[in-house]
Structure formats: structure tokens, C-alpha cells
Amino acid sequence: MTKVRSVDVGGAAPYRIRIGPGLLDDSAQLAAHARGRHALLVSDDHVAPLYAERVAAALQAAQPELQVATLVMAAGEAHKTLASLGEVIDALATLGATRDATVYALGGGVIGDMAGFAAACWMRGVDCVQLPTTLLSMVDSSVGGKTAVDIPQGKNLVGAFHPPRAVIADTATLRTLPARELRAGLAEVIKYGALGDPEFFAWLEQQREPLLASDDAALAEAIARSCEHKAAIVERDPLEKGERALLNLGHTFGHAIEAEQGYSGAGRDALVHGEAVAVGMVLAARLSAMLGMAPHTDTEHLRSLLLAYGLPVDLPAGLAPQALLERMRLDKKNLAGRLRLVLWRGIGKAEVVPDVDEARVLEVLAG
Template identity: 85%
Template sequence: MSAARTVAVGGASPYRIEIGPDLLHDGERLAAHARGRHVLLVSDSNVAPLYAAAVAGALRQARPALSVATHVMPAGEAHKTLASFGQVIDALAALGASRDATVYALGGGVVGDLAGFAAACWMRGIDCVQLPTTLLSMVDSSVGGKTAVDIPQGKNLVGAFHPPRAVIADTGALRTLPPRELRAGLAEVVKYGALGDPLFFEWLERERAPLLAGDDRALAEAIARSCGHKAAIVERDPLERGERALLNLGHTFGHAIEAEQGYAGADRDALNHGEAVAVGMVLAARLSAMLGMAPESDTERLRSLLRAYGLPVDVPPGLAPAELLGRMRLDKKNLAGRLRLVLWRGIGKAEVVPDVDEARVLEVLAG
């Protein structure tokens, strides 16, 4: 087997995150997590041509008795829908998937969220192994068991908590990642430093060049440290009833931007998830400074770091602040119809703030 770094996620449903090169070709490692004989490999039209045949072949070689089927969905957030979810359910039915079947989610966050949700629902829950192929999904969506699809009213409003049986992150897959997608993943990496680790934030300031160049050592370190932070928080708060909400720093603003733009893929100019989160983090920092919670200098330091990674830091033109606020009111963290946002006291000191004044949010959204 290939050498891999391991991050353990504890709690009621423990699992391991394995990080290293060439793991998608390691049939023994992949097949070790299939309890039964039925496997559905879910991927998308971008990733499947690169890796699906190799993964399916590696599984069959390691376990010849496996019945492996592949379902390929169209790529892009615009296809993370109930209709696409239904097609994965149909594929499981066609396979005759039993209660000990396993779904392997091969792709980015869209595939991971949708395939994980289908696994959560088929026969009230079967195993899912996450095989993230983007940096964003390696450090965020594949870890923690949050699965969902989007509806026109908002992002991730229909879903379930369903921890994976394992996460296998092949860093070699990042070599085929478009530069824009690598930068989007780095936004989520920055998030971990911003919300709870100022030393990691400083490391990201120093390591910008190797990370943007796709250096294996730097990326593996960034992934392991990010996953370590998320694993620790998820273990303490698996159902997002407290501390885990901190992982949504920038996301309430970012999801509103994504929903208002119709999600990247439907419009080439729309921000993707990582880009929207980058803007959202800056908006959260600006609001924190406006409310007297944090120094403006930390907002500027965050803006500078995100811009150094080639990420946007301002609300895209043409989006009405009132419409964005309307989207934010649908956020799952809100209580009793009042905005509940993740803000900060400065770099590394995020907190959940209830009952945020909507007038101040509108000021920030208006720039």
C-alpha cells in the first residue's frame, strides 16, 4: 500500500482521513471499506474520465467478487439538485444495492454532498466512502458527514448528517485541478487559520508560493492541518449544535451570493463556492469591525492574504444587498427568524453571534 498521512475523526461514528499520493490506485486500501458486494461509484463528467475507470478497476482487482457500477452526473453546483439525487437512487436500485452496499463518492464537493445524501437515504442509510479530488472537498466537504442538495431557495437546505466510513484524499488528483479550483480550495484552508489558529494563518502567509505552485509537501501539510482542525471540532459537536457552527465562517454571506447568482456552472462569471466563501469571510470580518468586535487591521490582513491567493474579496457587481439579506434569512443557523452569524474577535478568534442587526448587515453588503 502507498504511504499516507492519517487524521482520525472520533465520536459515535469514528473514521479515518487518509492523505497521500496515488491512493486512488490502491485497490486494497479502497476495497477495505466495502462491507458487502455492491458498490456504486458516483462521479461527474469532469472527474470520471480521469479516474473512474482506474478506481473501479482497482476495486475489482482487489475484490473480484464486488459488483461495481458507475453513475456519472453532470459537473457543477447547478446539478446538485433533487433531480440528480433521484438519479443516484435509481442507480442504486438498478444495482440491487443491499443494506451492506457502499457508495464511493469520487469528485469534488458537489459529488460528495449528493452521493453522501443518497447513501444516507438508501434503505435508511448505507456506507459512503469519500474520494475527494479537489482541494476544497479534501479539507472541507468530505469531512464531517454533512450531506445535502440545493433547491432554488438556497444552498444545502435538504440533507442529512451521515458520517463517511472513510475519507481517502489522493493528493495526486490535485495535479489535474484547474488553477481556479485550487485557489477556491485554499479559501477554505485560510478559513481554518482565520477561525481558530493564528499560527496556521501565519504559515499560510509564508507558504503562499509553494501552495499556489501545487507543491506536494506544502499541500499535504495544509490538508492535514485543515482536516485536523475540522476533525477535532466535528468530534466535539457532530450535529452542529454549538462549536461546529464556527466552521461556517464566511459561509452565510457566501451561500447567499452563490444562490443569488444561480450557482457557478449556470453562469461562467458566477463565483464558485470557495470564491464566495472568500468574499463572505471578508464581509464577516468587516461586520465584526463595524460592531466593535475586532480590529480593522485584521480585516485588512485577511483581505491581503486572500488577494495574494488570487481570490475575490468584494461582493460581485449587480447583486442587490436586500436580495442577499433575504437569502441569508434562510440560513440554517438562524433562530426564531433572527440572523445568527459567525463573526470574529480577530484572526483565530471566531464566535457565533446571535440576533445580528440586519441594518448593519445591509451596510456591509452595500460596501
């Protein structure tokens, strides 16, 4: 049996990440984080039919006096909007949620971001427990307290830092994850090796088959090691004033691709987030090589690993370089209107580079 792994995130608002199969049925652990009388379970119409009733029942079994309401939202990045945020706020109001209420975010990154942002806003901040059900959300969005919604001009531009009270990652939920979503999550796992851990990068090269086969032990190890990397960085830089920006390797390019494509709900051919990050990492590596920061061989090494995991590595057809650059100018890492990108010196050696020459970025985007 795969044991439950724990990763502690320190800092001003410490919390624990628990990783393992069967955790959504652990009623005592789920309810332990509800301090008051009200709990709002937020999920989407893909995940809720699978798990929402179980989670609500588990909460009620452990705390019969807890008033539990469930809100099921439309799935997909296209619905991570201010209007959808309003639905969560309305649900909290209907529940009569007080300042000691708890929001449970059951789903992938979209639900985690949106429910977490609503929790940050309701009465200036109530508790949020993240229950990620995708690999991507387990290793990235559920950890670190970054919450947000998208607007037409760009991804995650309206949001708040709001650390969760706990993260409970039930790896059994990954057994129902579509293969494409699993691969997209593995792009974020590969990111951790690429930005700061060559040994982890090499481990991922060796573990491709068990990871793609959803082996419980391999996935738990990959999730735990990814969360350990993120937890250490978040603890040192909770508000992304410096080092935490490294976690965005590939994301400035990736977010621009997503925004220009209208997010994943816009069409079957649009990249999902992890896929866009995979392409973004290759573009960041190519730009690093073009600027003389890193060897071209490391770019090809990264590209080969992503391809081995079935991930895209090239810009989708039909995206104009100038339009992508305009999107990149809205990135939150930029300072004084100048591009500030996460690039690298090679595998495991990412760094934040200020004032990047836009002409060189356009060259990379143009291929």
C-alpha cells in the first residue's frame, strides 16, 4: 500500500500538504480543518459527479453540526472569470457563511484558483482547503496561495495571495484523469527539474513509463518532490518578490499562448495549461541559448524529455509573434514596462532576467 506523504510549508501561515490514495474518504482529516459552522464545497461538473457527494458526506459524518453546501460550476479555463467568482461569492452569502467558514476547493487548478480567490475575498478572508484532483493542481496551483481569475486581456491578472489552511491530494483521483491531463500535469513536474534540480530531471527520464501508466508509487514520489521544491521557495518568498518567480519558468510564454488562443475552452486544438507551459519552457530555453546564457544541447535535452512524455514543444500554428509579445507585456513579473523573464543557464539553473530585449523575444517566437 502506498503510504501517505507529508510536506510542510512554513512561513507566516504554515500548512501541511498530504499526498496519498484514499484521502478524500478520511472524514476526520477533512473535517479537522473546518473551524466554524459553515463549509462550502466548490467543484465543477466533471469532478463533482465523481467525488463531491463523498466529500460532503465525509465532512458531515465527522461534524454533524456542520452546514455543508455544494456549488457545482462549469468546467474549464474559459469559465475562470469574474462572473464565475461572483457565483462562489453568492453561494457563500446564501449559506450565511461567517468569518470562521471554510471553503473546500475540489477539482483542478481552475476550481482551486477561483475558490481560493473567493475565500480571500469573503469577509476579507476565510479558510480554504485545497482538494486537488489533477496532477497539475497537486504539484502547482494548490500549493503556495496564489489565487486568481482570468480577464480577456490575460491570465490570472485579478487575484490575491491567500495560503490554504491545508492541501489534501488524493492520488486515487488521478486514476480517472484523462491521459492528456496527466501529461499536462507532468509538464509542471518536469519544470521543477528544469529550474533547479538536475537529479530530479534525470529521475524523470528514468521513470517515464511508470509515471505515464499512473503508477501510485511513482506519482506520489513525483508529487512529493515537486511540492518540496515549491514549498521551500514559497517559504522564502511568499509574495513573489524575488526567487518565487523562478516557478514561472515557461509560464510567461505559456500564458501568452493560452490568452491568445482564448483559453482551452475556445476549441479542441487549443493547448491546455500544462501543454502551453511545455512549449513555453522550450521557448525560454531557446531564448537563453540565443542570448548566450546556456548551451543549445540543454534545449534539445529538455525538448526530447517533453516529447518523450507526449507533450507539445512547438508554437501552435496561426499565432502571430507580435500578438504574443503584447500578451507577454502584461505579465505580472514585468517591472517598469520592461520584460522580465525566467530563463536558464542550463538544466537545473534557472534565473530571473530583467529587461530582456523584445527583438530577441520576437525572433524566438518567429522560430
